[in-house]
Structure formats: C-alpha cells, structure tokens
Amino acid sequence: MADITKQLSEGFILTVGITPPGKNRERTAARYITGMLALTVAGAAAMFAFILSRVL
Numbered sequence: 001m002a003d004i005t006k007q008l009s010e011g012f013i014l015t016v017g018i019t020p021p022g023k024n025r026e027r028t029a030a031r032y033i034t035g036m037l038a039l040t041v042a043g044a045a046a047m048f049a050f051i052l053s054r055v056l
Helices: 001-014 025-056
Strands: none
Touching: 001 025
C-alpha cells in the first residue's frame, strides 16, 4: 500500500512540476496527494451521477 501511495505522489509531483517535499515530509506529502486525488475522482463521479439523475 505504501508503495502505491509513493508512486502516485511521485508521479503527481513530476507531472505537475511542483517542488518535491523534504525527506522528513515525504510520507505526509504522499498521503495528502493521494487523498486529494481520491477526493477529486470521487467528486467527479458524484457530479456525474447527479447530472445523470437529473437528465434521466
């Protein structure tokens, strides 16, 4: 599980081009980035479901 979180955060950092966190803050940054990505996907799915329920 930790490897997936670390890979997601490293990919996000490289893709977006933000400054990588310091060595003692890597775990916190990985959790934060993974959480934000999960919330973004969940929010998009909820919006899609809401719009779909209004159309149908």
